[in-house]
Amino acid sequence: MTIRFDNPDRPNSYIGKTVPRPNARKLVEGRGRYVDDIVLPRMVHVAFVRSPLAHARIEGIDAAAATGVKGVLRVFTGADLAAVCTPWVGVLAHLKGLKSPPQNALAVDRACWVGEAVAAVVATSRAAAEEGAALVEVDYDPLPAVTDTMSALDADTPVIHPGLGDNLAFRRLHEEGDVEAAMASAHKVVSARFRTARHTGVTPEPRSILVDWNPAESQLTAWHATQAPHMMQSVLAEHLDIPESRVRVICGDVGGSYGIKVHVYPDEVATAAIAKVMGRPVKFIADRLESFTTDIHARDHEIEAKIAVAKDGKILAIDVDDWTGIGPYSVYPRTSAIEGNQVVNLCGGPYDFANYRARTTVVFQNKTPTCQYRAVGHPIAVAITEGLVDMAAAAIGMDPVEIRRRNMYADDAYPVTSPAKMRFEGLSHHASMDKLLTLMDYDALRADQAEAMKRGKRRGIGIASFIELTNPSPFMYGIGGARISAQDGCTVRMDPDGSVVALSGVTEQGQGTEAMLSQVVAEGVGVTPEKVRVITGDTQVTPYGGGTWASRGAGIGGEAALQAARALRHSILEVAGAMLQADAGSLDIRDGQVVNADTGAARLPLEELGRIVYFRGDTLPKGLPRELVQTRHFITMDYPFAFTNGVQASYIEVDTDTGVVTLLKHWCVEDCGRVINPQLVDEQIRGGIVQGLGGALYEEIHYDTDGQLLNGSMADYLVPMAAEMPDMVIGHVETPTLESDLGAKGAGEAGTAGAPAAVMNAINDALRPLGAQVTEMPFTPERILRALGTITD
């Protein structure tokens, strides 16, 4: 049965509506259960001794003083844990040439970044463990640190891992058409150098894990703040030599993840290894300071790029040379080559053009490892593309909206394959742009800008179109050999009281997955959403799935839930048909009642059906199937990814005396296909925009040339805060994917993808009359003044 989502008056019409989040009250009342809330009998705490040097040989570790601290039970070195935990290598077969050395849970012989764990102190309290950790004496022999990306491959730069031959982790060149020829004959060629700063995703709840090993059951249980419980089950099983079936990963409430919590962290694996050795529960909660040096970083790219345009604004060619430094290891198991690879895949994304060349060069450094963080690679690719397009528009004297209109794929052009070989099933660039211009009243805003100028105020408008990769298939990780599930499952069951339980393989990180699942299941079965209890995040309980990443929860997990819910509805109606001696096809379920499909007349409450099935099954016909538990799985097959699209606009004011940029307003129109819950989607977009604005104006991790992290605290690493955030107007165009009945694509990352470029273009719109331009993020007051030539020393 196909749901007519476009009919808001249909029965059980929860898909497409804002329904309350089932977990909101619990979280607001402080009754959530995060890993740190869990206390187990005989539980101990671990704190890590971390390298103060970016690169050093470990000559010796003296734990005598530490073990003397009251409460300290044991100190582990890298060698101790290497005996019980095998190292891993963060490579994937489809990323050709990607190399990385084996990485251990605790550094063995050598520390490769400031913050790498070199020893672990276990104690009866975190305070005692920290006390002990401060007393562990590590004898370091400093080695030269590699900190600069662009010179990492130079002959005179030391090689971090001599066994690998050089500091090159990965390089990919993609070429389509004839870029040189197109550039040579173009009306205008514009080039620019872009820089995106090193970020980290500051999660409200830090990384957290509590692991228990029960030798009597040979079972390892990890309570883990993670996005991907099943992936972690595989990883812990493999490296601790436990059968996968004997590892249970439980993920309760998670206080934000943004991609930070989808990776394998050495200190978390070390915690599991220690639990196995000690045979008692071990808890590790990262503190904010160690999070800065150990949570993955991202976005540290330097790019040289060119665009060639014809007189009429048609894009003839785009040429991108992208470099990124990823730290000393490629992060396991998703690898640190994906971000650069995404830049190659995504540049030029909205535009129909022929000649494209992009190269990414991924090098090792002695800094915190980088890996996937919300909107992986997109903010970089969008900044490059949209920055170039605006510069080209300025060079030929064309309005930034007009040049985009002339180049964006027509809304009826799909399916198409981009010059980067990305396949688009259906996008809506023009409809989205139309909606954006209406929402922002583009002409009125231009008038306001001119008016402000008369009062000496420099205002700017920036536009950024984008595409966003969501609903990934196994082409993302699985084909490279990683045990990362692209399919997902959902089990839906009806209990005797007529309520419904849904168990899903996608996870709740605070983004509202459980609300989305509850309304999909409610509509699919025919009950109200509050009758649906959702269970996620337990590998021993839920169907196998991938969890939260690449904006897949609604598109993949939601479709599995819809199919399972419909299957349950079918089973219920089959029983109801027998009970009512009616044709199951003439019945329907609405608001928890079996009704006549044509008249809507109530026939049987679900609790009565439940009572009969579970307690008086003797009264039903022998042989009648009464399977009130149904499971369905979903995987995308037609496209490697479901691309979404959208366009953002930013209106800003630059104080040209101080360099301070004020965000006046922000707009985003995006197309994530079917919108299941408008409020959740809007808030995802807004939250994503905030993170993008952070990248544009505030966030930047600084290292000195010795590899010391200089601003690793909330006082010095500036995240975007409420007072500076502009009003955001969000609009939608809906182009459902045809791969699923639900039609949903992802919405979690689009905000982050486009916001930095929109702000950059707005600032440059304001500065252009002064002959200044900024391309290095974040756009600090100082960078603005340097671009203006106000300060030169």
Next chain:
Amino acid sequence: MKASAGGYARANDVPHALQLLALAGAAGRILAGGQSLVAAMNMRLSDGDMLVDITRIGALRGVTDTGDSLHIGALTRHAEVGTDPLIRTHAPLLTEAVHHIAHAAIRNRGTIGGALAHADPAAEFPACAVALGAVIHAEGPEGARQILAEDFFEGVFTTALAENEILTAISVPKADAAETQIMEEVARRGGDYALTGLCLVRRAAGHRVAVFSAGPAPVLARAAMAALDAGDIDGAVAALQAELDPPSDTQASAGYRRHIAGVLLRRAVERSGGQGA
């Protein structure tokens, strides 16, 4: 990280607090609003402290009019400074400063005495005290003494206060009838410490300019003040920039801070209604 305090005691009055401080010796540390101290302890930048909690000493709290000046008790919270009518009337620079200090929760706890004793080079109140020509009141085992604000701030987190002394109050001369008091600052985000900030006081006796977050302690810009007294704004900006030797850090370079000090001075002068005396 977990803080590791050496001990904690609550003082009933100033003599009791001094006694507790003396007992604790070098480890003794006054706990006021805790908005700087507790953060430092939680990062283990400070450990083993013997905390002497003075927050229950009622005598250290509140604003009184003493004729020529206002007496502001050390425990007066930032939020109270921000709304106090006497301060608004007689020392509006402090009222304005509060809007730049941190966020509401911090302003509800942080104390003016704590801010002065802590002497963060980027803090607003120390610079206000210097610009206003305020007097710091201290009490120690040898009795009470008064220190002129411009002699009080010695460097980054260091003041003329001895280890066994308590800062009890600050007294601020009342503004004269035509006096203007202005604060200007640039910060990356609302509530952040300033990249650089400036206080301008224009009173009958002449201009006073104090710059913060541009050196180890608030800078009383005497040459700039003289130029302003002479009505030379360009000269004042040049003199100010020559008087500063600001630090570079991850937020801004010395060059940026020096430039901004000049911009802020111009803005302050413009707001104060003209070219000076």
